[in-house]
Amino acid sequence: MQSIIAELGNMKSRDFGPKPGGFNILNVPDELYVNAEQFWRDFNKPWLDAAIARGDKIVFATQPRRDLLWRPNLSNGTYELSGFGREYYYLLNRGLASRL
Amino acid sequence: MLANLNSLVNELWSGLIKTHNLRLCEPNDEEAIVLGPSYAILVWLDRDGLSFRYLDRSPQIGRETIDLADYLIDKRRWILAGEAPDPADRLTVLRQGLNNCARTLAEVAPDILRGEKEWLKDRSVMRLPLTELQHKELTHAITACEHQH
Numbered sequence: 001m002q003s004i005i006a007e008l009g010n011m012k013s014r015d016f017g018p019k020p021g022g023f024n025i026l027n028v029p030d031e032l033y034v035n036a037e038q039f040w041r042d043f044n045k046p047w048l049d050a051a052i053a054r055g056d057k058i059v060f061a062t063q064p065r066r067d068l069l070w071r072p073n074l075s076n077g078t079y080e081l082s083g084f085g086r087e088y089y090y091l092l093n094r095g096l097a098s099r100l
Numbered sequence: 101m102l103a104n105l106n107s108l109v110n111e112l113w114s115g116l117i118k119t120h121n122l123r124l125c126e127p128n129d130e131e132a133i134v135l136g137p138s139y140a141i142l143v144w145l146d147r148d149g150l151s152f153r154y155l156d157r158s159p160q161i162g163r164e165t166i167d168l169a170d171y172l173i174d175k176r177r178w179i180l181a182g183e184a185p186d187p188a189d190r191l192t193v194l195r196q197g198l199n200n201c202a203r204t205l206a207e208v209a210p211d212i213l214r215g216e217k218e219w220l221k222d223r224s225v226m227r228l229p230l231t232e233l234q235h236k237e238l239t240h241a242i243t244a245c246e247h248q249h
Contacts, residue, residue: 035187039147067226071148072169074197075185077178083147 024051040086048090058096064088105145105194106132112198116206120213125245133241137215140242141168143198150197153228154212156220161239164227168212169201171225176208 026047033039051058062068062084069085072078081089091097106126117124117134125133132143138158142165144151153165172178181199185192205213212219219225230238 033147034190035193036148037187065226067167067170067228071151072167072173072178074150074169074178074200075180075187075193077173077180077200079173 024056036080036083036086040083044083044087045090048087052094052096058091060088060097064097104129105143108194108198109134109143112195113202116202116213119206122213123245125241125248127237127241133238133245135242135245136213138217139212139215140238142238145194150194150201152201155238156217157242158215158217161235161242162230163235164229166220166225166227168205171219172201172204172209175219175222175225177204179204179207 024047026044028043032043048058064084069082069088070079071082071085073080088097092099106124106129109132110124113122113124113134116122120136123135125135127133130145134141134143138156140155140157140161142153142155144153152168154168154171155165156162169178179200181203182196185196187193
């Protein structure tokens with residue numbers, strides 16, 4: 001995904017609206033990120049909800065592997081869902097993704 | 101910009117870098133590369149926070165990385181350098197992640213820091229392939245860093 005963003009010119013935006021014939025990438029300005037929970041609540045989930053409501057086709061650019069769905073929490077040495085993991089399970093629970 | 105990652109690595113890993121004769125490269129504000137004798141530790145900052153990727157560069161720069169924190173937690177021991185910070189305080193979270201990783205590497209993974217490769221024979225270690233673009237950019241950054249010193 002980072003490669004796709006880099007090749008598109010890394011344009012940061014809060015425009016989650018429809019893009020007929022195109023596609024949406026969630027890439028908001030860095031200043032809006034505080035932590036993973038806040039980012040999911042304020043941006044990631046609303047972005048997915050908008051796409052689901054429009055009936056957009058959602059394509060994973062990354063294989064949903066265990067090591068990508070979960071990541072170490074460096075503050076306490078446990079594991080937590082990554083941003084990608086949150087997206088995957090959110091879509092899976094709505095029948096919009098396949099099981100691993 | 102929320103934090104200059106290279107400044108933080110330079111500040112918080114200075115002891116580790118000096119003790120183990122490592123070298124800090126500075127490709128950009130969201131990535132740092134720490135070079136060891138035959139490997140690199142890539143420090144990346146993204147929406148999930150910090151990640152540490154091990155990149156073997158012997159005999160040449162590899163095409164896959166290993167999530168170092170995942171390996172250390174799963175196979176060795178993750179050492180906490182202090183209390184878990186308030187998750188809303190992003191800078192403190194970053195600082196503690198770097199401190200914890202430096203301390204863990206120093207205490208339970210000196211073999212990795214020395215450049216030993218025995219641990220890589222463990223096939224259960226998760227390997228993440230680099231894209232062509234990532235490999236190209238890393239090769240460029242590491243080569244440039246080597247020529248600077």
